[in-house]
Amino acid sequence: MKTENTFIIHPETKEQENALKAFIKALKMKFEISEGKNYDSEFVAKVEESRHQAYDGKTTKVDKDDLKEFLGL
Numbered sequence: 001m002k003t004e005n006t007f008i009i010h011p012e013t014k015e016q017e018n019a020l021k022a023f024i025k026a027l028k029m030k031f032e033i034s035e036g037k038n039y040d041s042e043f044v045a046k047v048e049e050s051r052h053q054a055y056d057g058k059t060t061k062v063d064k065d066d067l068k069e070f071l072g073l
Helices: 014-026 041-055 064-071
Strands: none
Touching: none
C-alpha cells in the first residue's frame, strides 16, 4: 500500500546523516536530499507573521465575483 506522507528530517551531525542514508537505502525507499537549500530568514518571518494573523482571525474574505477588483485587475 502506497502512502501520501512525506517526512522531513534534519540531522544535526554528519554521523546522523550517514546513518539515515544507510537506513533508507537498506529499506529500499525513495528519498531525496536538499543540500543547504534553506529559506531566507526574512521570508520565513513573513510567513510566520501571516500564520499568526490568520490564527488571530485577521484575514480578508473576498467573494469570487469581487476578486478582480480586489486584485486591481
